Amino acid sequence: MPDRYEPKQIEPKWQDIWDHERTWEISNEPGDERPKSYVLEMLPYPSGEPHIGHLKTYSVGDAVAHFRRRNGYRVLHPMGYDAFGLPAENHAIRTGQHPRESTQASIEEFRRQFRAWGVSIDWSREFATCDPEYYRWTQWLFLRLFERDLAYRQNAAVNWCPKDATVLANEQVIDGRCERCGTLVEPRDLEQWFFRITSYADRLLEDMTDIDWPSNVVAMQRNWIGRSEGAEVKFRCEHLDTDYAVFTTRPDTLFGATFFVMAPEHPDVPKLNDSAEVQEYVRRALTESAEERGVEDREKTGVALGHTVTNPVSGEEIPMYVADYVLMEYGTGAIMAVPAHDERDFDFAQKHGLEVRRVIEGDELPYRGDGPMVSSGRFDGTHNREAFGQIVDWLGSEGNGEPAVNYRLRDWLLSRQRYWGCPIPIVHCAKCGLVAVPDDQLPVELPDVEDYAPKGKSPLAAAEDWVRTDCPTCGGEARRETDTMDTFVDSSWYFMRYCDARNDTAPWDPDVLREWMPVDQYIGGVEHAILHLMYARFFTKALADLGLVCFQEPFSRLFTQGMVTRDGAKMSKSKGNVVSPRTYVERYGADTARCYILFVGHPIDGADWSDEGVEGVHRFLARLWRAAAEAPDADNEPAGDPSALVRKAHWAIDKVTRDLGDRFATHTSISAVMELVNDVHRMRESADPSHVRFAVATAASLVFPFAPHLGSEVYEQLTGRRVWEEPWPEADASLLEADTFQLIVQLNGKLIDRIEAPSGVEREEQERLALGSERLASRLNGGEIVKTIVVPGKLVNFVVK
RNA sequence: GCGGAUGUGGCGGAAUUGGUAGACGCGCCGGCUUUAGGUGCCGGUGGCUUCGGUCGUGGGGGUUCGAGUCCCUCCAUCCGCACCA
Numbered sequence: 001m002p003d004r005y006e007p008k009q010i011e012p013k014w015q016d017i018w019d020h021e022r023t024w025e026i027s028n029e030p031g032d033e034r035p036k037s038y039v040l041e042m043l044p045y046p047s048g049e050p051h052i053g054h055l056k057t058y059s060v061g062d063a064v065a066h067f068r069r070r071n072g073y074r075v076l077h078p079m080g081y082d083a084f085g086l087p088a089e090n091h092a093i094r095t096g097q098h099p100r101e102s103t104q105a106s107i108e109e110f111r112r113q114f115r116a117w118g119v120s121i122d123w124s125r126e127f128a129t130c131d132p133e134y135y136r137w138t139q140w141l142f143l144r145l146f147e148r149d150l151a152y153r154q155n156a157a158v159n160w161c162p163k164d165a166t167v168l169a170n171e172q173v174i175d176g177r178c179e180r181c182g183t184l185v186e187p188r189d190l191e192q193w194f195f196r197i198t199s200y201a202d203r204l205l206e207d208m209t210d211i212d213w214p215s216n217v218v219a220m221q222r223n224w225i226g227r228s229e230g231a232e233v234k235f236r237c238e239h240l241d242t243d244y245a246v247f248t249t250r251p252d253t254l255f256g257a258t259f260f261v262m263a264p265e266h267p268d269v270p271k272l273n274d275s276a277e278v279q280e281y282v283r284r285a286l287t288e289s290a291e292e293r294g295v296e297d298r299e300k301t302g303v304a305l306g307h308t309v310t311n312p313v314s315g316e317e318i319p320m321y322v323a324d325y326v327l328m329e330y331g332t333g334a335i336m337a338v339p340a341h342d343e344r345d346f347d348f349a350q351k352h353g354l355e356v357r358r359v360i361e362g363d364e365l366p367y368r369g370d371g372p373m374v375s376s377g378r379f380d381g382t383h384n385r386e387a388f389g390q391i392v393d394w395l396g397s398e399g400n401g402e403p404a405v406n407y408r409l410r411d412w413l414l415s416r417q418r419y420w421g422c423p424i425p426i427v428h429c430a431k432c433g434l435v436a437v438p439d440d441q442l443p444v445e446l447p448d449v450e451d452y453a454p455k456g457k458s459p460l461a462a463a464e465d466w467v468r469t470d471c472p473t474c475g476g477e478a479r480r481e482t483d484t485m486d487t488f489v490d491s492s493w494y495f496m497r498y499c500d501a502r503n504d505t506a507p508w509d510p511d512v513l514r515e516w517m518p519v520d521q522y523i524g525g526v527e528h529a530i531l532h533l534m535y536a537r538f539f540t541k542a543l544a545d546l547g548l549v550c551f552q553e554p555f556s557r558l559f560t561q562g563m564v565t566r567d568g569a570k571m572s573k574s575k576g577n578v579v580s581p582r583t584y585v586e587r588y589g590a591d592t593a594r595c596y597i598l599f600v601g602h603p604i605d606g607a608d609w610s611d612e613g614v615e616g617v618h619r620f621l622a623r624l625w626r627a628a629a630e631a632p633d634a635d636n637e638p639a640g641d642p643s644a645l646v647r648k649a650h651w652a653i654d655k656v657t658r659d660l661g662d663r664f665a666t667h668t669s670i671s672a673v674m675e676l677v678n679d680v681h682r683m684r685e686s687a688d689p690s691h692v693r694f695a696v697a698t699a700a701s702l703v704f705p706f707a708p709h710l711g712s713e714v715y716e717q718l719t720g721r722r723v724w725e726e727p728w729p730e731a732d733a734s735l736l737e738a739d740t741f742q743l744i745v746q747l748n749g750k751l752i753d754r755i756e757a758p759s760g761v762e763r764e765e766q767e768r769l770a771l772g773s774e775r776l777a778s779r780l781n782g783g784e785i786v787k788t789i790v791v792p793g794k795l796v797n798f799v800v801k
Numbered sequence: 802g803c804g805g806a807u808g809u810g811g812c813g814g815a816a817u818u819g820g821u822a823g824a825c826g827c828g829c830c831g832g833c834u835u836u837a838g839g840u841g842c843c844g845g846u847g848g849c850u851u852c853g854g855u856c857g858u859g860g861g862g863g864u865u866c867g868a869g870u871c872c873c874u875c876c877a878u879c880c881g882c883a884c885c886a
Contacts, residue, residue, distance in 0.1 A: 216804085216805045216881075217805090219806095219881080220805075220880095220881055223805090223881070223882055224881090247885095247886070248886060249886065298884075300884085324884085325884045325886095329885085330885045330886075337886085343802085344884055345886080347884095406885075406886090408882090408883095526881090530881080599813095599826070600826090601813065601814060606879090610813075612826095613812095613813070613826070613827060619826095619841095658817075659817085663817075668814095668817095668825080671825035671826075672825085674824095674825055742821070744820075744821050748866075748867085749865090749867035749868095786866095788866090789820090794820060795821075795867095797866055798866090799867095
């Protein structure tokens with residue numbers, strides 16, 4: 001074994017072995033009785049080359065995968081690429097290079113680096129979501145949802161960039177502007193495809209109790225769904241002879257509703273008032289970007305409509321307004337305004353000189369708290385919480401309202417007017433309408449086009465030969481849908497495809513899927529806390545309803561890692577502080593880069609990259625290497641009585657097992673191995689040779705999940721065996737406790753002495769030993785001990801007056 | 802505003818059930834080795850100190866024999882959502 005640690009020598013060696021022997025492949029064949037564990041990191045979006053965030057994700061995931069394998073699990077640990085999407089298309093617009101080519105190049109770079117990192121991936125299941133063999137089944141699943149009316153087409157307001165002449169996805173709108181050209185985005189009404197995720201709002205909420213996810217992610221999803229309970233109340237408008245329903249979470253304040261407000265988009269606004277003033281107000285509101293309109297402390301503007309509605313509880317006529325602080329998308333697009341108990345209504349009332357009528361006693365107005373009701377007819381004196389239900393019941397009995405629930409969540413707009421995405425497998429027929437492409441004609445392949453530039457419709461529309469087709473139903477002339485799917489559709493089911501990735505007759509074999517799903521441990525960045533994780537949950541539930549899967553939740557446990565920064569700032573090309581994993585892997589080796597990112601702190605927290613810190617970790621690995629290179633010839637089984645070094649090795653086993661297994665604490669796991677290696681160097685002259693070898697082999701075994709190449713090499717050098725084939729070591733509980741311990745002597749809770757005491761002493765003996773402390777005697781100074789607290793094996797505290 | 806978190810040396814961070822605060826690493830200081838060194842190794846390293854001690858985990862209060870840890874309160878920072886009725 002060479003004296004120097006040379007990662008460049010050993011890392012490729014082990015990578016080749018794992019490659020040629022297909023070490024990390026796992027079979028779907030029955031017969032393996034070990035329990036399954038599906039460990040999955042979020043699939044990367046292949047753009048350019050991997051960044052530090054990827055290194056972190058896959059380092060954490062790989063540590064977990066290795067740990068579970070060696071703890072007797074049959075581990076599925078696959079890899080793929082989320083390969084459709086905008087960056088490749090933008091690149092194509094700039095360079096003319098086909099997105100398939102740039103994406104392919106990027107995938108190869110990712111694959112190359114993942115191998116260079118030594119991540120234990122089952123490569124036999126690899127795919128990219130842009131492969132026709134994959135998106136064929138994305139289309140197939142889309143059609144299943146379409147058949148159940150869970151996918152539908154409808155007019156919707158979308159973000160439109162007037163300069164690029166294209167519809168933008170929400171994520172392409174940055175601060176109300178087009179991310180590409182910076183032009184202010186406008187709203188437009190266009191026909192779009194949607195998934196009916198809102199039908200699943202309650203189940204998406206309720207089932208979060210069944211999964212082990214971080215509280216902040218659960219909270220974010222809960223927030224995003226935004227369930228509000230309240231009532232729908234009818235307000236009669238005699239002028240148009242209509243009842244307007246409004247949603248309110250505060251039916252108890254109904255007596256305080258002194259005016260009524262409609263959103264500018266409300267279709268009845270022109271019918272109520274077509275004056276130039278109203279038209280101008282609506283026009284301005286509609287052309288304003290969502291961003292401008294959304295500023296909270298903005299002045300409350302609005303125009304009176306000149307008509308009234310009847311407050312159903314008081315019979316009072318209250319004036320109608322149009323104002324842009326009311327949103328068409330939420331509730332019914334109209335509200336009852338209770339200025340005394342709502343800040344926004346209060347601001348509007350102040351500005352427009354409207355009556356503010358208190359109906360709940362309490363602090364100054366606007367008052368949002370609880371209290372007894374006033375000016376509320378028969379409910380006067382009742383506490384508002386109590387009146388809440390009573391008023392709803394009363395409204396119901398009069399036919400003026402009913403309990404209602406509203407959600408912030410909207411249906412998922414999935415169509416994109418873009419080239420580089422999965423084609424929507426639908427045909428438009430003048431006679432038959434929307435017709436599904438038959439399953440046996442899937443995939444609807446993405447055709448090659450010359451021009452990817454946006455023109456206000458999908459670039460696919462220019463592929464006339466492709467667009468023109470026959471109607472599968474009537475055989476007549478028809479045209480293909482030219483929109484493509486949001487890439488989040490592709491990533492909403494990829495984890496199921498891994499289970500049976502080469503199946504070409506179905507997206508998966510249900511028996512195989514049942515074997516592996518759900519994912520036992522999902523790992524990824526918190527930036528996907530809402531969209532991806534919500535969509536994947538929705539897909540799973542919808543597929544469960546279709547009988548295609550037999551579980552309700554895709555990811556039993558979720559781990560979200562913190563972001564990696566540099567000098568405290570988010571890494572970005574414009575700041576010039578981007579750290580490329582490649583640089584460090586080339587300079588120090590993959591093991592160092594991986595260990596460093598796992599050592600800076602708990603992976604759940606953010607980490608700031610520091611070059612000095614990398615050096616430190618590299619020194620540690622080199623020290624472990626040297627300990628092995630200098631290990632004396634001897635047996636690996638510790639001979640004779642256990643020494644302090646053997647005890648330390650068992651302590652490290654225990655520590656790493658609990659830290660890594662229970663709480664993903666990779667940083668303290670690695671520090672435990674560091675302590676063990678430090679002790680080896682400290683004691684290697686004095687300890688029995690077999691003890692030294694045992695300690696070094698143990699260190700290699702424990703470091704393997706974090707530094708697989710070094711772990712394998714050192715372990716093999718010492719034992720001749722392959723560390724990944726060895727079961728995870730078990731700590732001998734009897735060796736975790738030393739013969740003696742440091743007995744802490746406290747006086748009034750303050751430390752004053754430490755005494756060497758034999759382990760397992762009786763309480764009385766422990767107290768007696770503590771009393772023997774000279775420092776105690778000198779400090780007691782004749783004072784009277786009024787109480788003695790003995791914590792066995794730890795301390796004795798004397799309480800003195 | 803609502804929701805979620807975090808606050809410990811010069812820095813990243815330990816302390817898992819209330820029981821030795823600062824493990825491990827960086828940096829710094831001193832020493833040794835060497836073929837030069839910014840390499841390697843060994844030792845030290847919270848503040849103050851009259852070297853006895855004493856103060857110390859964002860501030861203030863409380864519970865307890867004992868609080869970084871539990872409770873109340875205030876402050877600061879970060880993240881998500883936000884004119885959602």
